[in-house]
Amino acid sequence: MRNLVLDVVLGTLRITLRVLSLVVPQTRSVVVTASPETEGNGIEVARALVRRYDGRVVWLRDGGPIPEEVRALADQGLVVLPKASAAGVWAYVRAEAVLFTHGLYGSPKPCARKPIVNIWHGDGPKDIRPDRTVGARIASTYLVGSTPLFSEFQAAALGVPVDRVLVTGNPRTDQFRQPLERERLAALGITGDFVLWMPTFRRPRAVGAVRVRSSHTATDAGHEELDVLLDGLARRDLQLVVKPHPMDADRRRWSGAVTVDEDDLVAAGVSLYGLLGASAGLVTDYSSVWVDYLLLDRPMAFLVPDRGSYDRALYPPTILDWVPGEVVDPRDRPFETFLEDLDTRGREGSAFRQAVARRIGLNPSSTAADDLVSELVRLGVLTSGSADLPAVAGTVAPGVGSSARSA
Numbered sequence: 001m002r003n004l005v006l007d008v009v010l011g012t013l014r015i016t017l018r019v020l021s022l023v024v025p026q027t028r029s030v031v032v033t034a035s036p037e038t039e040g041n042g043i044e045v046a047r048a049l050v051r052r053y054d055g056r057v058v059w060l061r062d063g064g065p066i067p068e069e070v071r072a073l074a075d076q077g078l079v080v081l082p083k084a085s086a087a088g089v090w091a092y093v094r095a096e097a098v099l100f101t102h103g104l105y106g107s108p109k110p111c112a113r114k115p116i117v118n119i120w121h122g123d124g125p126k127d128i129r130p131d132r133t134v135g136a137r138i139a140s141t142y143l144v145g146s147t148p149l150f151s152e153f154q155a156a157a158l159g160v161p162v163d164r165v166l167v168t169g170n171p172r173t174d175q176f177r178q179p180l181e182r183e184r185l186a187a188l189g190i191t192g193d194f195v196l197w198m199p200t201f202r203r204p205r206a207v208g209a210v211r212v213r214s215s216h217t218a219t220d221a222g223h224e225e226l227d228v229l230l231d232g233l234a235r236r237d238l239q240l241v242v243k244p245h246p247m248d249a250d251r252r253r254w255s256g257a258v259t260v261d262e263d264d265l266v267a268a269g270v271s272l273y274g275l276l277g278a279s280a281g282l283v284t285d286y287s288s289v290w291v292d293y294l295l296l297d298r299p300m301a302f303l304v305p306d307r308g309s310y311d312r313a314l315y316p317p318t319i320l321d322w323v324p325g326e327v328v329d330p331r332d333r334p335f336e337t338f339l340e341d342l343d344t345r346g347r348e349g350s351a352f353r354q355a356v357a358r359r360i361g362l363n364p365s366s367t368a369a370d371d372l373v374s375e376l377v378r379l380g381v382l383t384s385g386s387a388d389l390p391a392v393a394g395t396v397a398p399g400v401g402s403s404a405r406s407a
Contacts, residue, residue, distance in 0.1 A: 010106035028055030040172025123150035124288025127313035169368030175273035300325030301338035
């Protein structure tokens, strides 16, 4: 019953906002929202807009404490409003453009006078096509990504024409370059150099939130391989830091490892991509994070114990045959190649990673948020003021990043 009421409310709001957006005069303003609120694409786009856009930048949020990053931007002029408020809805109606990571107000169909930009939350091989277990399609005028290979597939799934795909890079990767104090890492329990393990979720924390899955999961698989990894890292004076997916029902508490979640990062004032930028290497699976991590050219391993049973399609289907790192095989010296790459500080696997970056067409920019703002100005999505404000110069190609371990 609750879901039915919510569907009716969102359906009514979607239609009402669509009609109002066609007739209500616009102001020099844009609306941005992200989920979770600290999601790097949303934060970095808001940061670039506050710096470069001469209109009103409105951040729409749910309840709870305001994250440090949002408070800092509010001090610089960002207008923070509750989503569930008349002021928030009115800001949406009056805005000349809307930018979001996961939809907003039921995702009204965009109109020509109010472009909607889906800045999304990463490129990767997981199938995102909506079906009866996923939910409604998120309507937008443009989709932002970092690779033609994955972004164009996502655009097709979301109903965005290929010529509306903006391959300007994921703005969150700008956080790779932001300094991260050792004191903040220590607050998380990270006391030295570390490898980050970021598995995608198999069982969602709330059924229906993203996808309903079968009863079979891999949350208990891969333990023996992780024991091998922990032992190998300990011999190299490296910690294993686990960052579960926000939707993961498994909190991934593991003896000998440090587990941090969204709340931990917020409390310590650490962004996820700042944490990635400080890491010496990455262990992941089907998550899109490895695509962004290619920009750092550091060692990667792929732990996929459920490769034969994972119930979400991958694109392209052969992706695990050429991902840029060791696909861990429990029968054949697990993590050996990854650990050897760590020993060389990434030199051993660098050529292969750069070849994969070229294969997927990864945009190597280190100023993705500014690049996106510049492109939106060029397209006429942002019509007021920022055309004469140049983006921060400079791009970075795979291979130039240095980890905290080599600092």
